[in-house]
Amino acid sequence: MNAITCADLSFSYGKVRVIDDVSFEVQKGESIGVIGPNGGGKSTLLKLILGLESPETGSLDVMGHPAGKGRRKIGYVPQAMRFDPLYPVSVLEIVLMGRLDRLGVGAYSKECRLVAEKSLEAVHLSDFKNRTFSELSGGERQRVMIARALACEPELLLMDEPTANIDLSAEEQFIEALAGLRKNMTLVLVTHDLELVSELSDSVLCVNQHAHRHSLPLSGETIREIYSGRRRIEHDRKTRHQQGDHSVCDHD
Amino acid sequence: MIAKLDTNRETIPSAIMIEFIETVRDVPVIRYALLAGIVSSLTYGVVGTFVVTRRIGYIAAAIAHSILGGIGAAIYFNRTYDIVWLTPMLGAIVAAIGSALVIGCISLKFKEREDTIISAVWAGGMGIGLLFLHHTPGKGVNLESYLFGNILLTSKGDVIATCVLGLVVLGLVALFYHKLVAVCFDEEFVQLRDVSARAYYLLLLVLAGICMVLLVRVAGIVLSLALIILPAATACRLARRMWIIMLIAVGLSTMYNVGGLVVSFQLDQPTGPFVVVVACMLYGLSFLLKKS
Numbered sequence: 001m002n003a004i005t006c007a008d009l010s011f012s013y014g015k016v017r018v019i020d021d022v023s024f025e026v027q028k029g030e031s032i033g034v035i036g037p038n039g040g041g042k043s044t045l046l047k048l049i050l051g052l053e054s055p056e057t058g059s060l061d062v063m064g065h066p067a068g069k070g071r072r073k074i075g076y077v078p079q080a081m082r083f084d085p086l087y088p089v090s091v092l093e094i095v096l097m098g099r100l101d102r103l104g105v106g107a108y109s110k111e112c113r114l115v116a117e118k119s120l121e122a123v124h125l126s127d128f129k130n131r132t133f134s135e136l137s138g139g140e141r142q143r144v145m146i147a148r149a150l151a152c153e154p155e156l157l158l159m160d161e162p163t164a165n166i167d168l169s170a171e172e173q174f175i176e177a178l179a180g181l182r183k184n185m186t187l188v189l190v191t192h193d194l195e196l197v198s199e200l201s202d203s204v205l206c207v208n209q210h211a212h213r214h215s216l217p218l219s220g221e222t223i224r225e226i227y228s229g230r231r232r233i234e235h236d237r238k239t240r241h242q243q244g245d246h247s248v249c250d251h252d
Numbered sequence: 253m254i255a256k257l258d259t260n261r262e263t264i265p266s267a268i269m270i271e272f273i274e275t276v277r278d279v280p281v282i283r284y285a286l287l288a289g290i291v292s293s294l295t296y297g298v299v300g301t302f303v304v305t306r307r308i309g310y311i312a313a314a315i316a317h318s319i320l321g322g323i324g325a326a327i328y329f330n331r332t333y334d335i336v337w338l339t340p341m342l343g344a345i346v347a348a349i350g351s352a353l354v355i356g357c358i359s360l361k362f363k364e365r366e367d368t369i370i371s372a373v374w375a376g377g378m379g380i381g382l383l384f385l386h387h388t389p390g391k392g393v394n395l396e397s398y399l400f401g402n403i404l405l406t407s408k409g410d411v412i413a414t415c416v417l418g419l420v421v422l423g424l425v426a427l428f429y430h431k432l433v434a435v436c437f438d439e440e441f442v443q444l445r446d447v448s449a450r451a452y453y454l455l456l457l458v459l460a461g462i463c464m465v466l467l468v469r470v471a472g473i474v475l476s477l478a479l480i481i482l483p484a485a486t487a488c489r490l491a492r493r494m495w496i497i498m499l500i501a502v503g504l505s506t507m508y509n510v511g512g513l514v515v516s517f518q519l520d521q522p523t524g525p526f527v528v529v530v531a532c533m534l535y536g537l538s539f540l541l542k543k544s
Contacts, residue, residue, distance in 0.1 A: 071444050078440065087305055087437050088494045095432045100445040105427045132492040152445070222265060 001064070003156050004049060009058035011041075018044045019057070022211040028155070031187035031195030033204045040189045046160055049188070050076060063156055068154055072101075075149030075185075077142075077159040085134050091144050092129040098151025112151075115197045119150035122237035123177040139170020142175055157187045163193050175199050175202060224245040282517065284406040289509035291411075292419040293467040297502030299424055299463045300484035301494060302456055303488025306436040311359075311457060313477040314370040315351045316464040318377025320473055323398055324384030324479035331390050340398075341413050343470060351377060356454040401472030403513060414466055421459050433454055433494060470509060470544050471524035475521030482531035483508065489538035504534070 004026040018041045018124045026032050033041050040243040047053040048060055051068025060067040062074065075098070098119065099112035107118075119124050123143040131140065142162055149157055163171045171193075178187075178200055189200055197204055197216070275282050303312050306308040324345025327337050351373050385393050397405055425432065434442045435452040442449040460480070467476035487500035512527035 052440065052443065071446060074444065076441065076444055078438070083438065084305075084307075086488075088488065088492050089433060090436055090493060090496055093430075093433065093494075094437070096430070097438070097441060097445075100431060100434055100447050101444060102445075102447050104430075106429075108430065134492060148441070 001028050002026065002061070003030070003063060005059075005061040007059050009048065009060055010056045011044060013044075018209065019048070019207075019211075020209045022207075023058075024205055024211055026188065028184060028186055029183075030203075031182050031189070031201045033201035034188060034190040034207055035192065035194065035197060036207040042207045043160060045207055045211075046158055046188070050074065051157060053169070054067055070160075070175060072152065073155045075152045075154030075157045077145045077149045077157065077162050079161050079164050081141075081164065082139065083133070083141075085141075087133060089133055091120070091125065091131050091133065091136070091147075092116060092131065094144055095129075095135060095147045095151050098148045115153065116147075116151045119147040122150055122181065123147045124173075137170060138167065139173050140142060140175055142170070145157055146174075146177060146181075150181070154185060156188070158179070158188045158190075160190045162189070162191065165190065165198055171196070233247050253430050257316060263499050268514065268518050272517060275517065278534050280408070281404055282513070284408060284411045285403040285513055286510065287411050288308070288406045288414045288466075289403060289470060289513060290506055292463075292470060293412050293505035293509045294322045294502055295390075295466055296463040296480045297420045297498065297505040298498050299421060299459045301487065301498045302432060302436060303480055304484040304488055305494070305497075306456065308457070309354055309477065309481050310367075310370055311352075312460045312464060312480055314355060314374035314377075315348050315457070316467070316473050316476045317374045318351035319344045319464060319468060320381030320398065321377035321379075321384075322350075322381070323468075324381030324388075327382045327393055333389055338489075339409075341410065341465065345417070345462065347373040347377060348465050349458050352457035352461040353454060356450075356457045360450055360453070362376045371502040381438055393403060397472070398468060399472050400522070401468065401470050402463075403470050403523045405426070405517075406469050410469060414469075417462055417466060422464050424455065428452065430453065458519075464543050470512075471528060475524050475528045478528040479505065480519045480529055482528075482535050486531075486535045486538045490541070504531075 001173065002025045004024075006025070007021045007023050009019055012025075022045070023227055034045065036042050044053065048055060049062055049067055051071055054068070063070050092113075095116040096108050096112060099108060099115060117126065117129065123146050124141065125143055125147060128136065128140065128144075133144070136144065145162070146159075149159075163174060175196065181187075181201060187200065189197065191197060201216065203216060206212045206214060272282075276286055277283075320341035322344075322345070323340045325347075326338045326340050330338045330340075353422055355369055355373050358369045359509045362369075362453075372521065385395060396402075431447060431452050432455070434447075435449050435456065439449040439453065442452070463480055465475050467479050471479050472474070475491060483504035484497065484501040484522045487497040491500055508531055511530070512523045515521055515524040515526055
């Protein structure tokens with residue numbers, strides 16, 4: 001069964017077409033890296049998967065529902081640096097946000113607290129639960145974001161440039177925290193960090209208005225072509241389907 | 253002023269306090285002012301913390317100024333058509349909630365126009381209020397008391413309304429505390445949990461609007477922003493957890509209100525401006541206490 005099924009998807013901001021006739025599939029349990037140049041549509045694709053934007057044409061099913069429905073099975077890790085570092089909230093309070101639900105009022109239940117504490121344990125931050133967000137380093141903040149996503153008990157984990165603006169040692173801690181989790185869920189990782197992709201992903205989706213699946217490892221020439229924009233996304237869908245690879249759908 | 257400074261009297265703090273307590277016991281107006289001040293302090297200390305940490309001070313200011321539109325309209329219709337139940341406070345509440353929803357809805361839809369909308373509601377509300385007051389029949393309205401506040405004009409009805417509004421605001425915050433904290437931190441994530449981040453953001457603006465109404469008597473429309481912002485901003489300099497900041501902000505607000513009342517009673521100073529100046533000084537002092 002597919003975690004994500006995207007067929008003939010297009011999306012524009014006003015008159016600017018950002019995603020153009022994209023199709024791809026991500027199977028349950030698979031880890032996929034989404035790479036591409038800035039402005040190529042990676043983050044927009046993520047927003048479409050999360051249901052924060054609606055497709056102009058085409059269809060996008062996530063965990064068996066149209067995107068935007070059944071989002072509670074999705075964990076989302078945004079860039080930690082986009083938050084106000086001075087916001088007066090503790091690590092545990094942030095992680096507990098993963099247990100918010102529409103009808104809940106008053107204090108979090110004991111069960112919610114237990115799940116949140118387990119999530120912190122999974123990213124090795126149990127000792128940090130009473131610290132405030134402002135006291136943490138960039139890498140620690142990013143791990144808090146993962147813990148918050150895990151507190152949703154997700155089947156699909158989406159991450160948007162999770163290692164942006166964090167130093168090398170923090171990135172190592174981050175990769176270590178994620179490596180243990182990837183076997184339990186489907187992982188979609190939007191990033192420019194090709195090392196991170198090779199560490200955590202089974203394959204790569206190159207997005208530059210169109211989308212093209214590549215298997216790993218990527219050759220240096222392919223990477224240069226993707227980021228310089230010279231690589232035209234070849235319309236080899238038919239060829240690949242003839243080869244029996246139904247997870248690969250390319251467009252131009 | 254109800255009480256005049258007695259220059260022959262001993263003015264050491266304990267004597268001032270004893271005289272003030274006696275006055276509170278004997279003079280209903282001072283008692284009402286004290287009660288309204290304490291209850292509203294609880295409310296705006298709590299909501300002010302959200303306003304400061306979510307950085308929506310200018311939205312709160314626009315709502316405060318638009319309140320004059322509601323006050324003006326209520327006084328006009330009350331006097332012209334003899335609608336007794338339409339009090340200035342009711343007009344203020346309707347205007348505050350209306351402005352909060354207008355600013356919230358439009359700014360959520362057209363984020364890039366937020367500052368323009370804030371300015372329009374700010375100036376538009378004041379303009380409407382002044383027009384209504386200009387055409388209001390009968391003797392002139394004490395506009396100064398609405399613009400700059402006069403807590404000594406607090407009536408028994410005002411105290412009851414303040415208590416009811418305070419309970420509603422604090423009750424809503426207690427029920428939805430975690431959602432409000434989450435919306436202020438990360439609206440997008442809240443939306444992904446199928447919780448309406450927009451609805452809770454609008455709720456926050458409405459709560460801020462109600463607090464501004466409660467502050468009109470204390471500091472007036474013009475100075476009310478200072479009292480919702482400064483205690484919480486000072487508390488933010490001293491603590492790093494939301495609930496601790498709220499406690500400190502409530503403590504400071506109560507201190508400002510009660511202290512302001514005592515000083516204005518004893519030294520014949522206008523309460524609102526005096527309280528605001530003290531709040532500004534303490535906020536400045538917080539930078540000396542803690543530099544980061």
